[in-house]
Amino acid sequence: MTQWVIEFSEAARAAAPADVLREAEERLRRLADSLAWIPPESPFWESLAVSRLCLVVGGWSFFYSFDGEVLTVSEALGK
Numbered sequence: 001m002t003q004w005v006i007e008f009s010e011a012a013r014a015a016a017p018a019d020v021l022r023e024a025e026e027r028l029r030r031l032a033d034s035l036a037w038i039p040p041e042s043p044f045w046e047s048l049a050v051s052r053l054c055l056v057v058g059g060w061s062f063f064y065s066f067d068g069e070v071l072t073v074s075e076a077l078g079k
Contacts, residue, residue, distance in 0.1 A: 004032035005070040012076040016060050020078070024057045028064065031055070032071050 006028050013021065038044050048066050052074075055062045060078030064071055 004029075004035065004066075006032060006073070007070055008073045009075070012062065012073045015076040016062070016078055017058075020058045020060050021076075024055060024060070024062050024073070024076075027055060027057060028062075028071055028073070032066075035066075 006025060008021070008025070016024070045068070049068070051065070053064050053066070055064065058078075060076055062073050063075040063077075064073045066072070
């Protein structure tokens with residue numbers, strides 16, 4: 001199975017509590033692992049390349065993007 005890289009910006013890491021960050025990273029890892037099941041010709045990939053996505057964990061919103069190799073969390077907004 002493909003291993004995707006998950007990176008948090010310094011600002012995102014500084015904003016959210018450590019326990020919420022750990023849970024967000026675990027959820028993002030599970031989401032990233034599921035990408036291997038999506039066919040390369042799927043329009044999903046084109047949309048993903050230009051979309052800003054959001055994962056909500058414990059009242060915190062983690063905004064991320066994916067370039068095909070690295071899932072980058074750019075911002076965390078929360079309580």
